[in-house]
Amino acid sequence: MESGCWHVEKRAGLKSDSFRKDNENVPETGCLSIVVLGASGDLAKKKTFPALFNLFRQGFLQPDEVHIFGYARTKISDDELRNRIRGYLINDKNASPEQVEKLSKFLELIKYVSGSYDSEEGFRLLDKEISEHELSKNSVEGTSRRLFYLALPPSVYPSVCKMIRNFSMNKSDLGGWTRIVVEKPFGKDLESAEQLSTQIGELFEEPQIYRIDHYLxxxxxxxxxxxxxxxxxxxxxxxxxxxxxxxxxxxxxxxxxxxxxxxxxxxxxxxxxxxxxxxxxxxxxxxxxxxxxxxxxxxxxxxxxxxxxxxxxxxxxxxxxxxxxxxxxxxxxxxxxxxxxxxxxxxxxxxxxxxxxxxxxxxxxxxxxxxxxxxxxxxxxxxxxxxxxxxxxxxxxxxxxxxxxxxxxxxxxxxxxxxxxxxxxxxxxxxxxxxxxxxxxxxxxxxxxxxxxxxxxxxxxxxxxxxxxxxxxxxxxxxxxxxxxxxxxxxxxxxxxxxxxxxxxxxxxxxxxxxxx
Structure with missing residues (x-):
């Protein structure tokens, strides 16, 4: 019997070719967790969360498929994060009742975890919250899909990637995946870029790393x-x-x-x-x-x-x-x-x-x-x-x-x-x-x-x-x-x-x- 998440994936067109190199022979059946690191920063508020909301609004992300986690050092509640990003998603004065309802459903998907970017405790807590979401969707351990979006300065990429690798990534290889999205700048010159690539490359395989250049x-x-x-x-x-x-x-x-x-x-x-x-x-x-x-x-x-x-x-x-x-x-x-x-x-x-x-x-x-x-x-x-x-x-x-x-x-x-x-x-x-x-x-x-x-x-x-x-x-x-x-x-x-x-x-x-x- 198909799980709800797999049924949603077929509707959204996210089927077997989506795991290509990192999981070639196993269909994806796990639920999707999107983690926005640096959730309280400008990039996350102005670009990342609006993009996720538009994907949700267009039906590419479904409530029974996805959960979104914000992670940052700022000590705020779930509702405080939702209120901070709300104004970047729609204009309440001009929004229709349908748009407001859609936004409310999207904001319900967002949970916030506070922690530092080199803290074992913070990333263990993040893993616990993600795992609870996966269990609530009847997802078998190791089949989940975890997407970590680093809306952060490149200086913290190595420590954050190390924490993800050790404490927050998918636990096994039963059809799920862990993917890391990193923003530019990728270094300041050849030497620093190669050093950064080496540090991240020691933790994740190349097919797991997505270096984003939004012009593409x-x-x-x-x-x-x-x-x-x-x-x-x-x-x-x-x-x-x-x-x-x-x-x-x-x-x-x-x-x-x-x-x-x-x-x-x-x-x-x-x-x-x-x-x-x-x-x-x-x-x-x-x-x-x-x-x-x-x-x-x-x-x-x-x-x-x-x-x-x-x-x-x-x-x-x-x-x-x-x-x-x-x-x-x-x-x-x-x-x-x-x-x-x-x-x-x-x-x-x-x-x-x-x-x-x-x-x-x-x-x-x-x-x-x-x-x-x-x-x-x-x-x-x-x-x-x-x-x-x-x-x-x-x-x-x-x-x-x-x-x-x-x-x-x-x-x-x-x-x-x-x-x-x-x-x-x-x-x-x-x-x-x-x-x-x-x-x-x-x-x-x-x-x-x-x-x-x-x-x-x-x-x-x-x-x-x-x-x-x-x-x-x-x-x-x-x-x-x-x-x-x-x-x-x-x-x-x-x-x-x-x-x-x-x-x-x-x-x-x-x-x-x-x-x-």
Whole structure:
């Protein structure tokens, strides 16, 4: 006879392929316990718990299947934790009675355990609470599924993982599993990342470790493989013969906003470029995998990273916005960049000679993240339209998710004159009424399903740090200085000069306007 939890799993689509490497031959029959460590912190309140609530609201987590445990040092009750996160889940003033009822049912699933992150006593108590939940669901010992989400600073990962391993993980291997989700930053350079990987790797097998980079959960990032490998007209164009340069851009129109102390420890390269933008870079540049199995996809990403040439100082522009050091948590002589443009070059047959420009900055004149693929000039330009700009394929990751192709067309009228326009797929217009899931929702669901495609493998992490560590050490040692730039600007003018030197041709007189509904 099937247990209630197994019946729920079939409804949610979380069946036998979800245990893949960690439990290959035994069907999952245990109930699911999700443990949010750092439950009282900002990340848990703003991202983790809202993602879990949305999964619950959409039916992927059922009351008879799952229980959620918060763990942190703060001494509060279950109800106090529920009240702290409530406002991040729905707006009570605008919520319908159905939404309020749904929220109440979700909050009933949350239990709080207080303890330190290196305390045997705290993690034994956590294990006791989880075990009582499993027994209440008639789950046989060893068949449970335990997901530990570390919404914590990386400095405590080793001690927390050790406590989980010794006192709180699944007791045997009868069909259940233990999985660990760790947030970036994964170290500060190659040495610290390898040390962290070794410490966690001594406690858990690689298939149990999920290194989360939320950019891999974004809808338009997830679309990249489909675009590249399911559309015939892209296949012959996606190479150095047709593409002149590629930009991957992240822009914010605000500064550090009270996070100056944290940000100054890392800087824009560690915070955004070495992880988020580099993951997008891999998906743009990789070869077609053998299949969609996660390991094949991650193999191709590693090959791209291993083909990147050392970064040249003359192909880097750093910036720091004026007023950054006014933050009392930032050192007066801080050398930390809040803006960086870095050119990466790939030494392989497909991309030799094509610059990939990764650009990120804070306190700029707009907020957006996008991929901009610029094609070479049309040979034999009989329409004399080169001055208007080149063909570009733009993928807007956020906000106003869209894909559009900039192309030259005839201007309507009696004259044979040309203009730049676009073929536009704007998600808000094309998919009206369709809710685009948050990245954390997708990635937590992937973790439950055991799908590691959108998570960072250890050798991939190592290859990424090998690219950026030499540059970061030169910055840390003061050998490279950020240039000042005005808040609300495009960043240092030298960055635009580097972009032009890399071959990018700016389109003049054309602005893409997202369609209105």
């Amino acid at each position: 959960g974004k809808e338009l990032v997830q679309n990249l493989l489909v675009l590249r490998f399911a559309n015939r007209f892209f296949l012959p164009l996606w190479n150095r013969d047709n593409i002149d340069n590629v930009q991957i851009v992240f822009r914010e129109d605000f500064g550090t906003d009270g996070r100056g102390g944290y940000f100054d420890e890392y800087g824009i390269i560690r915070d955004i470029i070495q992880n988020h933008l580099l993951q997008v870079f891999c998906l743009v540049a990789m070869e077609k995998p053998v299949s969609l199995k996660p390991e094949y996809i991650r193999d191709e990403k590693v090959k791209v990273l291993q083909s990147v040439l050392p970064i040249k100082d003359e192909e880097v522009v750093l910036g720091q916005y004026e007023g950054y050091r006014d933050d009392p948590t930032v050192p007066d002589q801080s050398n930390t960049p809040t803006f960086a443009t870095v050119v990466l070059r790939i030494h392989n047959e497909r991309w030799e000679g094509v610059p990939f420009v990764l650009k990120a900055g804070k306190a700029l004149n707009s907020r957006k993240a996008e991929i901009r693929v610029q094609f070479k000039d049309v040979p034999g330009d009989i329409f004399k339209c080169k001055k208007q700009g080149r063909n570009e394929f733009v993928i807007r990751l956020q906000p106003s998710e869209a894909m559009y192709m900039k192309l030259t067309v005839k201007q309507p009228g009696l004259e044979m004159s040309t203009a730049q326009s676009e073929l536009d797929l704007s998600y808000g217009q094309r998919y009206q009424g369709v809710s685009i899931p948050e990245a954390y929702e997708r990635l937590i669901l992937d973790t439950i399903r055991g799908d590691q495609q959108h998570f960072v493998r250890r050798d991939e992490l190592k290859a990424a740090w090998e690219i950026f560590t030499p540059l970061l050490h030169r910055i840390d040692d003061g050998k490279m200085k950020p240039l000042p730039y005005q808040p609300g600007s495009r960043g240092p003018a030298e960055a635009d000069a580097l972009l032009a030197k890399a071959g990018y041709v700016q389109t003049h007189g054309y602005i893409w306007i997202p369609p209105t509904l």
